[in-house]
Amino acid sequence: MTDDGASGAFLAGQTGLIVTIPEAEPVVRAWRERLDPGARAGVPAHVTVLFPFLEERDIDASVHAAIAEVLSGHEAFDLRFEGCGRFPGTLYLAPVPDTPLRRLTLAIAERWPRNPPYGGRFAEVVPHLTIAQDQEPHVLSAVEAGLRPRLPFSAHVSSVALMAYDGTAWQHRTTFPLPPATTTG
Template sequence: MADEESGRFVAGQTALVVPVPEAEAVVRPWRDRFDPAAPAGVPAHVTVVFPFLPASLVDAATCAALDEIFGRHRSFEVRFEESGRFPGVLYLAPTPEAPFRRLTEAVVERWPEAPPYGGKYEPHPHLTVAQGQDDAVLDEIEAGLRPALPFTARVPTVDLVAYDGTDWLHRASFALR
């Protein structure tokens, strides 16, 4: 979820994420060391939109709209059986990825001013395990993950989180029906 160029977060940023508690036992040891979002309070997750709106613009009406948008989507089961990479990033790939894409598309349709990753990258559903590392480190992490794959998870909610300058704080959860 960090800005891929700086690895840093900006106070007032918000994000919409799907928490994946079933992944914690598998990825937490790696994320704590190699994903800046983990020690800042973000659980294992698949990002729906980051950055979302500035925290100062997220009000009761925004939350009501998010509740309505996400309420049109059904909860679903996802399987994590493979890892993948972006430059310097190791992630777990969710199958199917289409439900995550639909969630992202629904948010962007309502808030086109908040494209995923600020419009820098195409959205690609994934659960980040490590970032900002060279290939040798990612190879080691990937080898350590393999025995724990596959696992499945249920996706019943999307969470709104906000960065206060030190930590990512949970602001709201929106149920999928």
């Protein structure tokens, strides 16, 4: 999740759905804590599924059930993080493959069409794990050079987390499991 881009701050009551990537923490934590406002506000290493989501006051048992229903059609999956990518002022790790993440985002956004990813600011949603935001290119290059020897690493995605901003920090609210991957053959 990123801040709202306008005020440079998160808003109390905002929520987001994310895929946490605990395997990334040893690789990116130090940089994220220094260079990513989300990390400083309590968001773990993650790939965003949908942000902003609903206001926290609008999330009840029926919304939880609807999220679980949507996610029940998406199996757990594995990712690799092999390299970095950039947006203006931002450095991120690129998940491979990104198709399962795109499908999660599309499914949730289709169920809640009034909540497009990133408020509809981008024509295409690119799954990514943010490391640094609002930084000069030389800072991003230095971080990328420092990351290179620690790549690649793999991660297993078996759930989606609902996070909410309480005005001070992001808080984990609940986790929605993804069904285990089925094997064929």
